[in-house]
Amino acid sequence: MPISKELLDILVCPVCKETVELKPDGSGLKCVKCKRVYPVRDDIPIMLVDEATVED
Numbered sequence: 457m458p459i460s461k462e463l464l465d466i467l468v469c470p471v472c473k474e475t476v477e478l479k480p481d482g483s484g485l486k487c488v489k490c491k492r493v494y495p496v497r498d499d500i501p502i503m504l505v506d507e508a509t510v511e512d
């Protein structure tokens with residue numbers, strides 16, 4: 457089951473408390489501010505700084 461819009465609406469980046477956006481391929485959630493990408497595993501967002509990668 458894909459991540460719901462409702463869930464996306466309540467998820468925020470744990471670093472800057474900003475909105476995260478689902479990547480087009482569904483592989484992660486990207487913070488609009490710091491550009492950290494939090495991985496999505498088995499349709500579960502891993503909102504941990506240690507798990508995040510930074511994209512340009």
Ligand SMILES: [Zn+2]
Pocket residue numbers: 469470471472473474487488489490491492
């Ligand atoms: Zn952030």
